Amino acid sequence: MTLKDMKPGQKAKVLKINHGGNLSRRLFQIGLIPGAELTVISQHPFKGPVVFELGNATFALGQGVAGAVEVYTNENK
Amino acid sequence: MAVVMIGNPNVGKSAVLSRLTDRPLLVSNYSGTSVEIIATQLKSAGKTIDIYDTPGIYSIKSASAEQQVISELIYSQKIDLILNIVDAVNLERNLVLTYELMELGIPMILVINQIDRARQMGIEINCQLLSQIIKSEVVCFSANTGEGLMELISLIEMKGNKEGKDKGAGQPVTIIKTKFDGNSCNGNCAGCSRSFLEIGAEDLKRAEKAADTARMVTRQTGSQSKKWMNKAQQIIDKPYLGTIILLLVAYLAFLVLMKFIELSEGPISDLLAPVNAVIEKVILTYLPDSIFTTILAKAVPEGLIVPFTIIMPAMLMVSIIMSLIEDTGLLPRYSVVLERVGSLFGLSGQAVIPLSLGFGCRTPAVMATRILPNQQQRFIAIVLLSVVIPCAATLGILASVITTFQASLPVIIVTMTVTLILIGYVLSHIMPAEEVFIYELPPLRIPLWSNLWTKLKMRFSGFFTEVLPLLLVMSIAVRALIESGLLNHLHSIENITKALFGIPAEAFVAVLLTIFQRYLAPLILLNLDLTAREATIAISMIALSLPCLPVMVMTVREIGFKGLFKVLAIGMSTSILVGIILNLILP
Ligand SMILES: Nc1nc2c(ncn2[C@@H]2O[C@H](COP(=O)(O)OP(=O)(O)O)[C@@H](O)[C@H]2O)c(=O)[nH]1
Ligand SMILES: [Mg+2]
Numbered sequence: 001m002t003l004k005d006m007k008p009g010q011k012a013k014v015l016k017i018n019h020g021g022n023l024s025r026r027l028f029q030i031g032l033i034p035g036a037e038l039t040v041i042s043q044h045p046f047k048g049p050v051v052f053e054l055g056n057a058t059f060a061l062g063q064g065v066a067g068a069v070e071v072y073t074n075e076n077k
Numbered sequence: 078m079a080v081v082m083i084g085n086p087n088v089g090k091s092a093v094l095s096r097l098t099d100r101p102l103l104v105s106n107y108s109g110t111s112v113e114i115i116a117t118q119l120k121s122a123g124k125t126i127d128i129y130d131t132p133g134i135y136s137i138k139s140a141s142a143e144q145q146v147i148s149e150l151i152y153s154q155k156i157d158l159i160l161n162i163v164d165a166v167n168l169e170r171n172l173v174l175t176y177e178l179m180e181l182g183i184p185m186i187l188v189i190n191q192i193d194r195a196r197q198m199g200i201e202i203n204c205q206l207l208s209q210i211i212k213s214e215v216v217c218f219s220a221n222t223g224e225g226l227m228e229l230i231s232l233i234e235m236k237g238n239k240e241g242k243d244k245g246a247g248q249p250v251t252i253i254k255t256k257f258d259g260n261s262c263n264g265n266c267a268g269c270s271r272s273f274l275e276i277g278a279e280d281l282k283r284a285e286k287a288a289d290t291a292r293m294v295t296r297q298t299g300s301q302s303k304k305w306m307n308k309a310q311q312i313i314d315k316p317y318l319g320t321i322i323l324l325l326v327a328y329l330a331f332l333v334l335m336k337f338i339e340l341s342e343g344p345i346s347d348l349l350a351p352v353n354a355v356i357e358k359v360i361l362t363y364l365p366d367s368i369f370t371t372i373l374a375k376a377v378p379e380g381l382i383v384p385f386t387i388i389m390p391a392m393l394m395v396s397i398i399m400s401l402i403e404d405t406g407l408l409p410r411y412s413v414v415l416e417r418v419g420s421l422f423g424l425s426g427q428a429v430i431p432l433s434l435g436f437g438c439r440t441p442a443v444m445a446t447r448i449l450p451n452q453q454q455r456f457i458a459i460v461l462l463s464v465v466i467p468c469a470a471t472l473g474i475l476a477s478v479i480t481t482f483q484a485s486l487p488v489i490i491v492t493m494t495v496t497l498i499l500i501g502y503v504l505s506h507i508m509p510a511e512e513v514f515i516y517e518l519p520p521l522r523i524p525l526w527s528n529l530w531t532k533l534k535m536r537f538s539g540f541f542t543e544v545l546p547l548l549l550v551m552s553i554a555v556r557a558l559i560e561s562g563l564l565n566h567l568h569s570i571e572n573i574t575k576a577l578f579g580i581p582a583e584a585f586v587a588v589l590l591t592i593f594q595r596y597l598a599p600l601i602l603l604n605l606d607l608t609a610r611e612a613t614i615a616i617s618m619i620a621l622s623l624p625c626l627p628v629m630v631m632t633v634r635e636i637g638f639k640g641l642f643k644v645l646a647i648g649m650s651t652s653i654l655v656g657i658i659l660n661l662i663l664p
Contacts, residue, residue: 026515028276029135031170033284044316046417049514051314056166056198058314060413062514 003050003061003069006040012071013037019068030059032069078237079127079155083147083178084162085171086133087519089190092220093162094130095531097230114150124237128160135170137177138280151181158236159185165195165202165217168295172287175211186214186232193219194520201296210290221525310521313410320414326407330398334391338473341390349385353378372560373553380552384545387473392540393533399433400532404524408433409516416514421498423505428458435466439624442466443631456640457504459632463624464648465497475616478602482612488663492617492655500651555601558586578656579663581605584615588622588652614659622652 006012014036017024027033031054041051041058049060061069082090098119115130129150132143150156161178163171168189178185189204208215214232218225313319357374364370402408411429412419419428428446435442439462446458467475479486574585587601602615623645624632632641 023513025136025138025276026513028280028284029170029173030515030517031173031284033276033281041311041314042316042319044413044416048316049413049416049516051413051518055169056200057170058310058518058520060416060514060516060518062416065513065515 001071001073003038003040003052003066003071004063006043006050006052006071006073008040008042010073011037011039012073015070015072017068018070023065023068027065027069030057031055032059038071078124078157079129080158080160080233081129081131081147081150081156082160082162083131083137083174084133084190085135085164085167085174086517088133088162088164088171089220090133090162091130092528093160093188093190093218094128096220096223096226097128114146119233124234126233126237134174136174137181151183156183158233159183160188160233161185162188162190165189165192166198166200168202169288169291172290173284176283176286179211179213184213184236186216186229186236187211188216188218188225188229190218190220192217192224193222199298201298203294203296207290207294210293306521306523313407313521314518316414319410323407323411323414326402327411330402334394334398337394338387338390342386345386345390346382349381353381356381368560372557375560376553376556377549379556380549383474383477383552384540384549387477389540391473393537396533396537397529400529401524402433404522404528404532406519406521409518412516413518422461422501423457424454424461424501428454431458432461432466435462435468436472439463439466439468439628443628443635446635452636456636456643457501459636459640460500460504460644460647461497463628463632463644464621464651465493465500467493467620471620475620478612478616481603482607483609484612484616485609488613488659489617489620492659493620496621496651496655500647559601559604577653577660578614578618579660580611580615580618580656581607584611587615588618588656610663613663614656617659618652618656621648621655623648 001012002018003012014032014034016034017027017032032038036054039053041053043050047063049062050066051058051060053059082094084090094117098117114132117128117130119126119128131147131150134144134147137144137147159178159181161175163175175185175187187207189202189207192202195202202217204215204217216225216229216232218229313322357378360370360374360377364373408429411433415429422428424432431442431446442462443459446455446462475489478484479489568582570585571582574580574582578585583605584602584607587605602612602619607615629641629645632644
């Protein structure tokens with residue numbers, strides 16, 4: 001499951017980033033690294049961005065980027 | 078002594094510097110406010126300290142434009158002290174950069190800013206413990222309340238004195254130069270730059286250290302005040318409701334602007350009329366009798382009317398609106414809800430920031446395109462800004478021309494929208510860019526009045542220093558052109574302009590004049606006798622043509638002469654095409 005498939009209100013932990021190079025570095029910089037815990041706030045319609053909380057900050061990622069963020073929730077364990 | 082401020086975006090670097098120097102700087106509640114390095118001087122204890130405010134970065138190891146600007150500064154200047162500004166609320170993430178900076182070997186003071194907001198959120202930070210852990214000075218600070226200011230100033234002074242004694246003992250800064258310099262990587266460059274981007278074990282170790290440290294020094298006390306602000310944020314961040322609210326706010330802002338101009342125009346004209354009468358008299362009595370004097374006597378009062386009655390109130394109101402939208406934290410939220418729409422133009426939602434700033438004034442907006450993720454997007458945004466987006470001044474004067482000649486507003490709006498979409502679409506397909514949308518949404522905040530006020534002063538002072546003088550000079554030139562009778566000779570090309578665009582030759586001159594100042598060209602139109610159809614075509618051609626002089630200067634600065642020529646070529650051909658097409662399809 002990726003960040004793209006999460007529902008508003010759902011919490012999850014980052015498993016890994018399925019992308020190398022620049023993108024994973026940028027995600028690393030905002031603190032989106034394996035083990036980080038996040039809560040999805042909203043999924044924008046028409047394949048719009050995913051808004052989520054990470055730490056005390058709020059971020060928005062486009063669908064392309066969000067699809068590269070593999071996560072796991074407690075529910076599917 | 079040279080001090081550089083470094084920190085993540087939107088942590089309050091500029092706000093801290095404003096506090097330190099007691100001087101207004103642009104502070105905004107969104108990432109990417111300072112897109113260039115600003116040098117300020119702080120005089121303290123008889124010493125001059127140069128302080129550099131930098132754009133926000135997450136890491137000194139990324140390949141972004143902001144990061145490069147900062148590296149250049151660090152390596153070219155002798156930096157004695159780094160002020161690492163961190164956000165108390167997001168300590169964990171901020172400390173990663175802190176650990177990177179520590180490896181530079183430059184003396185550093187850690188400024189834990191926004192401590193007031195952290196407290197409101199029930200976060201307590203033990204600055205003393207933090208200082209012990211990272212073995213450098215730590216100040217708990219609030220740019221809003223001024224907490225920690227005295228401590229910070231004395232710490233900086235202390236470092237300055239130490240530096241004085243150490244002089245000649247060695248050059249600590251240059252040592253690092255080879256370490257991060259891309260050029261120093263001989264032979265194995267591909268591998269080198271790759272490992273630069275890839276997250277290495279070192280990076281992970283740093284992140285872990287930052288997380289541990291943050292955990293050790295922070296304590297969540299639970300009590301959260303300001304609950305209703307959080308509620309508001311939750312509503313705004315809902316997809317549909319949020320979009321509707323944001324669009325309504327934008328529309329409301331537009332209405333307020335229009336109403337304000339409408340209400341202020343009358344009283345200002347009334348005040349200006351006697352002043353202008355005096356100016357005219359003074360010029361006529363004190364200057365020698367000549368054609369030049371006649372022109373001046375007409376041109377100066379005339380040249381004051383538009384700037385004062387329309388542009389001044391428009392700039393004022395746009396400054397207020399922009400500051401409000403920025404400081405509340407709404408601006409980046411536009412980029413989220415408009416991300417899908419933006420992708421139609423080959424732009425990520427972030428582009429809404431420079432583009433919407435462009436409606437206020439396009440010159441700083443061109444600079445603000447630096448927040449876009451890559452060069453292609455920057456170019457597209459600059460073209461859209463230069464060619465399609467009308468600034469407040471343009472809008473104001475175009476509106477007056479439209480009403481004067483009863484030109485068709487719907488036709489003009491449709492033309493501009495279609496052009497906007499077409500240019501964006503074509504450009505984004507000529508140079509397709511990888512779409513990476515990563516955006517940090519700042520917390521919604523209640524704007525600080527003092528900050529709104531300083532911003533207003535800064536934005537608005539441009540009216541007197543740049544806009545008014547330029548407008549005056551240009552309107553004198555325009556008046557001279559009209560008086561000289563040169564325009565009467567233009568009838569020879571009347572056949573061409575009539576055939577191609579369906580407008581008289583003089584109106585075409587107005588189109589050409591946009592090279593100097595777009596919002597001046599319509600002045601010529603006001604002096605002509607145009608039909609509604611001619612006015613509609615001429616206004617459309619003016620609205621969609623070349624950037625004004627200050628925008629051109631800024632464009633050269635940002636993307637070079639080659640970039641500017643491309644922009645100009647696109648602008649000119651757009652204008653001509655628009656004229657031809659409208660002439661063909663309008664009844
Ligand atoms: N509550 C609070 N807000 C602050 C503080 N310092 C800055 N801010 C706000 O944080 C936002 C970003 O400030 P700015 O100086 O533009 O950040 P920069 O991008 O790091 O230069 C603005 O909305 C400021 O009003 C502070 O100490 N307390
Ligand atoms: Mg700043």
